[in-house]
Amino acid sequence: MRFGLYFSNLFLSQQIFLFSLFSFTSSSLFAETNYQKNSSSILGPRVSLKSDWVGTNKVKSSLQILVMAGHADSQGLAGAGTSGSAVALYGSKPMDPTISDELFWNLKVRDAIVKLGKARGLNISSYEPGIRNIDDGNDPKTNWSFGARHIREGGYAFEIHFDSYGEFGFGSGLIPAITRSLNTVDESLARRFGRYPLFFRGGLGAPRRGIRILEIGKLEGKLEEMLRSSSSQKETIDYVALQIVDAISDGLNLD
Numbered sequence: 289m290r291f292g293l294y295f296s297n298l299f300l301s302q303q304i305f306l307f308s309l310f311s312f313t314s315s316s317l318f319a320e321t322n323y324q325k326n327s328s329s330i331l332g333p334r335v336s337l338k339s340d341w342v343g344t345n346k347v348k349s350s351l352q353i354l355v356m357a358g359h360a361d362s363q364g365l366a367g368a369g370t371s372g373s374a375v376a377l378y379g380s381k382p383m384d385p386t387i388s389d390e391l392f393w394n395l396k397v398r399d400a401i402v403k404l405g406k407a408r409g410l411n412i413s414s415y416e417p418g419i420r421n422i423d424d425g426n427d428p429k430t431n432w433s434f435g436a437r438h439i440r441e442g443g444y445a446f447e448i449h450f451d452s453y454g455e456f457g458f459g460s461g462l463i464p465a466i467t468r469s470l471n472t473v474d475e476s477l478a479r480r481f482g483r484y485p486l487f488f489r490g491g492l493g494a495p496r497r498g499i500r501i502l503e504i505g506k507l508e509g510k511l512e513e514m515l516r517s518s519s520s521q522k523e524t525i526d527y528v529a530l531q532i533v534d535a536i537s538d539g540l541n542l543d
Contacts, residue, residue, distance in 0.1 A: 330514070330527065331505035334482035335461035341486050343464070343475030349540045351473070352443035353412040355401050356431045357394035358501065359449075363387050363420040369394070372507035373453035374516060383516070387420065390507055393515055393525075394448045397504065400529035401448070408533055410540075425493055432497050439465075439498040444473060446500035453508035463488050463501035473539030477502060480535040504528055 359369035369390030374380035383392040398414050405412035415434050422430050435445035451457035461482025464470055481502065494501055505511045514524040 330511060330524070331460045331481075332509055332511055333459040333506070335459045335484050335503070337458060337485055337488070339483045339485040341464060341470055341483070343470035343472055343478065343539075345469050345471040347444070347471045347473060347540060350411050351540060352438070352441075353405070353410060353473075353536065354435060354438045354443055354445040355398050355405075355412065355414045356435060356445065356447045356499075357391060357398040357414075357416075358431070358447040359388060359391045359394065361417040361419060361422040361427075361430045363391065370450065370452045370457075370507050372450070372512050373509070374512055376453065380516070390450045393450055393504075393507070396525050397448050397528055397532075400525050401532050404526075404529050404533045405536070408537060410533070410536065412536075432493055432499065435494070435499040436497040444471075444500075445498070446477075446502050447494055449501055449503050450507040451503045451505065453506050453512075457503075457506040457508075458484070459503070460505040461503050463492065463495055463503065465498045465500050466491055466495045467498060471539070472541070473536055474500065476535045476539030477532070480531060502532065 359367060362368055363386070369388040370376075371382065372389040375382055375389055383389050402412055402414045415431065415438075417429050417431060417434070419429060424430075425432055427433060431447060435447070438445045446462075451459060459482060461484045462474060462478045463484040464474055464478070464486055466486060477500075481504070484501075484503070488495075492501065511524070514520040
């Protein structure tokens, strides 16, 4: 009964959220029925870089999934994450002055994914390094090290990120692990969010360790506005989490 009530409330809140979203956008959106068009109206543009990889490896429905917040261990460094257009361009106050706005949202989305995923019956967990500034990327407490160990033990690990605003970002999409064993979860996430090239930027630190990076969208425009608004923040985070959990479930064939 508790799960039934939870999903009923979540479904209702999603419907209210989407109704509010469509009311907020231009009238042309009312005619759009394709999922990707509706999703892009919230998340912004998808990555448009050339990419030809396909995730075909089948995975078990019991696959151990690890979700991490990107930049959770690199505050104060060059890789602290984007501040978002609201702070960088328009002088808004950071959501939390001790961390980047990207990390602030990464943490909230990470936790929402795990909460919903567990309620859906996924074998899913998160990792929190507990230290916001670890200089050595190979320190055993970093996302990279913990995620790499999880993968060596047969699990699937990905980091949540929001892309840079404006010309500095590329848009939503999955940056795959650098491996020949891309699977159906990779494929499902890429179809829903977009598909980055296998060797994006020559191969980033996380993908070289087998960890996927999921760019939710550029931290700007409507997405950032709805995240920052107290009237739509929770619904927006829940919406993003729902798209990710749905994609993972599709990749695990948990219809």
